Amino acid sequence: MQVFKFGGASVNSTERIQRVASILEGHKGQPLVVVISAMGKTTNELEKVAEAFYRGHAAEALDLFEAIKRKHLDIYNALIGDGRGQEYLVDLFTEVEWLLHDRPVREYDYYYDQIVCIGELLSTTIMHRYLDHAGIPALWVDVRDILRTDAGFRDATVDLEYAAAETKRLLTPxxxxxxxxxxxxxxxxTAENESTTLGREGSDYTAAIFSNLLGATSLTIWKDVEGVMNADPKLFSEAQVIPELNYTEVIEMAYYGAQVIHPKTIKPLQNKHIPMHVRCFLDPSLPGTLIHDQPVHSLPPVIVLKQHQVLLHLKSRDFSFAGAHAGALYTLLKDLHVQPNLIQNGAITIQLCVDDRGERTERLAQAASAFFDVSVERGLTLLTIRHYNTGLLETLTEGATRLLRQQTAETVQVLLRKA
Incomplete structure (x- = not known):
């Protein structure tokens, strides 16, 4: 039994959906779980809908959502032809439109999840209807019936015990x-049937959970690149495929922000020694990257650039050691579900680098002001190089101001303000 995960790039056009179907047809009659992301940039587009709604701009939110509806209906009609089955999509559209006609009375993250979750429901509905149209048997299941979570909207924690029981009841037969x-x-x-999301790129994590719960022989992540690369090929033309990695290296890459595998993905696989393949859906004949629990040597430098970083300058008000408030700061980070990307302590200062998460970042700065004088610097870039060398570091930081630097024998991180 295998688990496949297809990202948004693999289902963002009629031609690519047909490619996915041809891959699945090659596994017809075999036990297979297929996890699918929202189409293309749909999650980004739905985020704009959520932002407009929360600002009280209902008309703008509805207009933005209308464009998303039209895109999905156009792809559906191009695939199916006669338009049969559109009612499945219309029902999903209606759920969001009802919400958009209300006024926000809860926190932004709640509405974000209720709106953004529609992307995966739409993409899987379209894929399922097309597979049926093409004569490829498949069953559509609402994953929300299986993955019960807490109410940590935008970064929810899965109740794995409940998920295991429901997987055995619903999927195993x-x-x-x-x-x-x-x-x-x-x-x-949630237990109250409120939709939640598992963090950006969380589809990988979903696939890993089911791989673990079902004891899969392997997990395959299908992407629009040849495999795991040592840098983003859109930013670095010399980026190369890494044919083999181990769990530890991938966890390190994910922790530092490499957009290849969700940070939570590896542990469920590692616990049951399930290998993962990263392969190209555009050319399934390519070998891709194998990820397992064996040692791997002679890796190239791995480059990760994270844009939209915020540096919080925290200074003790009474010149007491800043470390005295470190425990309270970490509690804030945990409560607000904020992952620190870089922390550097001085005697009376703490420098904290995090992703710019808008309102959540503002809440962090406001809460930290109970212990520190706080100033905020935005628009920064965090460069991380695994297996670095000095020449490469100098080349990649040339012309930028280095605000913070941390390094170990394997990894260097530099927070940059571009000129």
């Missing part, structure tokens, strides 16, 4: 009959 099951990545639901 189908897989024992050799069925293909279509699931949504990235989303879950």
């Amino acid at each position: 189908l897989l024992e009959k050799g069925r293909t099951i279509i699931l949504q990545g990235f989303i879950g639901a």
Whole structure:
């Protein structure tokens, strides 16, 4: 039994959906779980809908959502032809439109999840209907019935015990009959049936959870690149495929922000020694990257650039050691679900680098002001190089101001203000 995960790039056009279908057709009659992300940039587009709604701009939110509806209906009609089955999409559209006609009375993250989760529901519905149209048997399952989470909206924690029981009840009997099951990545639901999301790129994590719970022989992540690369090929033309990695290296890469695998993905696989393949859906004949628990040597430098960084300058008000308030700061980070990317302590100062998460970053700065004088610097870039060398570091930081630097024998991180 295998688990496949297809990212947004693999389902963002009729031609690519047909490519995915041809891959699945090659596994017809075999037990297979297929986890699918939202189409293309749909999550980004839905984020704009959520932002407009929360600002009280209902008309703008509805207009933005109308464009998303039209895009999905156009792809659906191009695939199916006669438009049969559109009611499945219309029902999903209606759920969001009802919400958009209300006024926000809860926190932004709650509305974000209720709106953004529609992307995966739409993409999987379209894929399922097309597979049925093409004569490829598959079953659509709402993953929110299985992945129960807490109410940590935008970064929810999955109740794995509940998920295991529901997976055994709902999915195992189908897989024992050799069925293909279509699931949504990235989303879950609370016990009150409020939709939640698992963090950006969380579809990988969804696939890893089901790989673990079902004891899969392997997990394959299908992407629009040849495999895991040592840098973003859109930014570095000399980026190269890494044919083999181990779990530890991938966890390090994910922790520092490499957009290849969700940071939570590896542990469920590692616990059961499940290998993961990263392969190209545009050319399935390519070998891709194998990720397992064996040692791997002679890796190239791995370059990660994280844009939109915020540096919080925290200074003790009474010249007491800043470390006396470090515990309170870490509690704030945990409570607000903020992951620190870089922390550097001085005698009376703490420098804290985090992703710019808008309102959540503002809440962090405001809460930290109970202990520190706080100033905020935005628009920064965090450069991380694994297996670095001095020449490469100098080249990549040339012309920028280095605000912070930390390094170990394997990894260097530099926070940059571009000229």
